[in-house]
Amino acid sequence: MTLARRLHDWFRKNQRDLPWRRTKDPYAIWLSEIMLQQTRVTAVIPYYERFLARFPTYEELAAASESELLAMWSGLGYYSRARNLQKAAILMVEMGGFPSTYEEIRELPGVGDYTAAAVASIAFGLPRVGLDGNIVRVMARWTAESGDVKTFTIRTRLQQVAQNQMDTKYPGIYKQALMELGATICLPKAPKCLYCPINDDCVARLQGLQNTIPIKIENTTRISEERTVLWIRKGEELLVWQRPPESKRLAGFWELPEPETLTQAKLFEQLGEFSHSIVNHKYRIILREAKLRGGAGDLCQWVRLDQLKDLPISTVLRKSLRLLKLDPRQQRNEGVS
Numbered sequence: 001m002t003l004a005r006r007l008h009d010w011f012r013k014n015q016r017d018l019p020w021r022r023t024k025d026p027y028a029i030w031l032s033e034i035m036l037q038q039t040r041v042t043a044v045i046p047y048y049e050r051f052l053a054r055f056p057t058y059e060e061l062a063a064a065s066e067s068e069l070l071a072m073w074s075g076l077g078y079y080s081r082a083r084n085l086q087k088a089a090i091l092m093v094e095m096g097g098f099p100s101t102y103e104e105i106r107e108l109p110g111v112g113d114y115t116a117a118a119v120a121s122i123a124f125g126l127p128r129v130g131l132d133g134n135i136v137r138v139m140a141r142w143t144a145e146s147g148d149v150k151t152f153t154i155r156t157r158l159q160q161v162a163q164n165q166m167d168t169k170y171p172g173i174y175k176q177a178l179m180e181l182g183a184t185i186c187l188p189k190a191p192k193c194l195y196c197p198i199n200d201d202c203v204a205r206l207q208g209l210q211n212t213i214p215i216k217i218e219n220t221t222r223i224s225e226e227r228t229v230l231w232i233r234k235g236e237e238l239l240v241w242q243r244p245p246e247s248k249r250l251a252g253f254w255e256l257p258e259p260e261t262l263t264q265a266k267l268f269e270q271l272g273e274f275s276h277s278i279v280n281h282k283y284r285i286i287l288r289e290a291k292l293r294g295g296a297g298d299l300c301q302w303v304r305l306d307q308l309k310d311l312p313i314s315t316v317l318r319k320s321l322r323l324l325k326l327d328p329r330q331q332r333n334e335g336v337s
């Protein structure tokens with residue numbers, strides 16, 4: 001039996017019930033693929049459901065205010081994804097529909113080769129497969145690829161293998177099955193080869209190399225830094241500032257002030273700490289209580305704590321609220337009024 005056939009049969013019986021697998025709507029499939037970039041499935045599900053309930057069509061997404069859009073995305077990270085979604089939705093309104101060819105989908109802002117192939121195959125049944133981390137791992141192991149999977153040459157080779165093995169009758173299922181296998185069986189550490197539907201001819205397994213492939217040669221080092229953010233409250237209000245629209249990162253998002261920019265703050269006890277990573281930076285964030293000596297200045301504003309849930313807030317601010325058990329979403333989930 002072909003690789004595609006075995007994957008197909010296994011996927012039909014074993015797939016997880018995920019909300020974006022219950023639809024054929026290209027808009028919803030595209031949304032899920034964008035949200036799943038850099039983000040785990042379990043984290044995406046509640047965001048996907050909330051976002052789709054608020055913006056069920058690309059027309060409604062195109063008409064959303066930036067503030068509401070970012071508030072709906074707040075906590076998912078990589079906010080350029082949300083902005084690109086809206087830019088793409090506006091283009092769709094202008095074009096009069098969701099694009100239906102691979103080339104047109106690939107032209108949308110925020111859509112790369114992988115996402116274009118995913119939407120094209122799942123929503124439109126087009127014979128395309130892209131590479132993501134899961135598919136790279138499965139293909140590298142199945143062929144016992146001994147090269148560095150981060151290089152262009154090896155990725156091109158794996159892409160060709162994946163494309164050649166596709167069942168062109170069911171490209172969407174083939175792509176999803178490969179993903180599912182990588183996410184649930186062919187795990188990065190300790191793959192569950194005994195339960196794998198393609199273990200008969202997986203070369204890495206036959207050669208005992210399943211724990212050493214894929215090969216990745218690391219060439220970046222993580223930079224560790226410490227940052228202090230200030231918790232300044234006045235009754236039910238918190239002192240925060242909003243990043244200006246021209247900010248390179250997180251434009252429009254609300255942040256906690258820092259001692260370097262709010263020099264009139266007097267620092268008191270440490271309330272806690274947490275880690276926060278951005279690309280190859282790892283920050284240790286220290287949350288300190290502070291009070292103002294004088295006015296708040298032009299940069300900062302007082303905002304009621306209960307209004308923060310409707311604003312786009314940075315992950316550092318969200319983690320600080322969570323640390324102090326004040327995150328509105330956390331409170332909703334835990335049933336705290």
Ligand code: SF4
Nearest residue numbers: 186193196199202210
């Ligand atoms: S047999 Fe093991 S290593 Fe090979 S694809 Fe299956 S889970 Fe991955």
